[in-house]
Amino acid sequence: MDTFPKCSVCHNEFTLKGPVPFLLPCLHAVCEKCVTSAAGGVISCSTCQREVNLTDTSLQKNAVRQKEIFHLTVKHRPTELLCTHEDDGNQAVCWCQGCEEFLCEYCQNMHSSFKLSRNHAVHNFGDITPQNLENGTHCSIHERYPLDLFDKSCNMCICSQCRRGKHADHEVGYLDEAAEEVTQRIEQHGKDLSALLSRQQTHLQSIRQDTQLANRTQDTLRKTIEHTFRSLRSQLDQREKELLIDLECQTRDTKATLHALEASCEEHHARCTDISGYIQKCLLYASTSVLLQLETTVEGMTRTCLETPSPETHDVPEAVFNTNGLSKLKSDMSGFGNITTLTEDSEEVTPEDKQTQTNDDYLVDLEQKHKMELAKLKSNIASDNERTEQLQQLTDKLNAEANNMKLMLAEKDITCQVASETIHHLQTFLIDFPTEGCVHLLKIGVADRRMVLHCLRLKYDKDRANLQKVHINTEGHLINRKSGIRPAVKGRLMEYSGTCSTVPLPRAGCPQYWEMKSRVCLDKTLPEDLLILEVGVCQEERRDVCHCIGGRPASYSMSVVHCTTHGGICRTTWMGMTYFVGMYLPCLPDTLPNSAGASHTLHYGVAYDDAREKIVFIDVKENKVISTIDIVDSSQPLWPMFGVYNPGDVTVSMTLVVGSDINMTEEKKAMIVKALL
Structure with a gap:
């Protein structure tokens, strides 16, 4: 059983109906009772012994602990939970996320029969997880609008109405x-x-x-x-x-x-x-x-923990028992002491102990002494041999590292030479490259124009945008809303729900790449086959034939659309084959749920190679290829196209990510190379 959190002052367990937990600056929890009864306005945390002066510090409610207590109570103590809908004292069996109430079986049946609460998310106690405890909050000023924006200047959550008010000039995301x-x-x-x-x-x-x-x-x-x-x-x-x-x-x-x-x-x-x-x-x-x-x-x-210095590396001396002189001590002891008669001549015979021994005893002592010295000499020789072996191993290791270092230096010299040659070759065929955008080498050491990725500097053509259906705001975003001004008809797209680039794609003989980042918000649950957005290319005469380019002749596109096959939001790829026939490639489900209020940021990339006659559509966030079209008609220039649709059902804001603004990682380059080759 999970442990219920306790107050860091009184050590009482928090309960769902007990005192509310507050958050101390040390991230420990204290109950409301201890906060209100703090002696002298000072609280001492028993966990870390940190004192908090309540007159200088304003404590906030510990929302994390409150949700943890709620989840632990539902998980381990469900019998303590009673129905809060009618306050009839019945045992609760489920939790309504929308109403934030506990329901008994009777109230649950009534709750599901009412039209207003029929679609609420009701969870049985056994199915409740920390994730489905989350409930959307609404603005305290504009109660009908959810808090879906964040004002970085004021550091607070706001709604879309607040954005138009006093937060209009602030940095909002x-x-x-x-x-x-x-x-x-x-x-x-x-x-x-x-x-x-x-x-x-x-x-x-x-x-x-x-x-x-x-x-x-x-x-x-x-x-x-x-x-x-x-x-x-x-x-x-x-x-x-x-x-x-x-x-x-x-x-x-x-x-x-x-x-x-x-x-x-x-x-x-x-x-x-x-x-x-x-x-x-x-x-x-x-x-x-x-x-x-x-x-x-x-x-x-x-930061306090990370900046606290760690204990210095300790060096504990190891005790040893030194037995040097033990053999000599035993030898001396074997010849020490004798029985003599104390006479006047005792002082003369005392220094010469060996004269008191027989020749046999003296030889035995001498032999034992030599044996001990020989054993000590053998021990020293063995120790020297061991040190010699260790030195030899160390020498071999150093020689091996020196050889590895020489090999690394040789490889580095070869790499530098190859890089120098590659740069020289690149300089010869990159002279006529456009100055706008930036260039990336897809394969190191390959001096081939087809291995150069040109990140184009594309722009929305504001003069051709269909202002009856879309507009481009002051921040350069393509929005699926009708323009508030009366558009001039001359030169504008009249059928297509979007715009094109200012210029067609150049025939550079190398891969060209650009990206789009789109913010999608579902105003309601989408019906079947509803188109959300579209990116792709087409020939000039096909730009304004219909509201979209998907499936049209001489066009190649990727669409985000509600799919009847999967019952959700999918990504679909189209390529036009003949005047009447368009080829539909298998769709891939997207991460955007089809539910009212859902919002998501979609990030896609397009790689076009006129030399190989291929187009690759990439999901940048998922870091994978959506589809590859390898029968592109590049006989005529192709125009990048950008479409956003159905303003009554969904809000779409599409932004171009081009040139040096593209984060071109090695993983992304490898993915593009694999798709094009």
């Missing part, structure tokens, strides 16, 4: 785009903290391993010392005790140092874990508006 940017930044904070936690975990593991090593070293040395002194217990008992005491002191100091490092690291780890956990809760439970409010606080706490 779509709410979901702003929320997506904030989500990405908060996710990056989570990733930074995850990396920091990983480093801290590694550091803690290293400290614990060193502690275990210290314990193992202590055990090993104790056994060695006990074994060594067992044979000399009578003579060296006092020395053994001294060495054991020294070992205990050194081990205690080492463990104390490691314990201090471990405690410091665990404290920092716990703080980062709390913040990382709260970030996960934010990403799971927070609404878009709450995310925007929390960004500064989350970023501040994340």
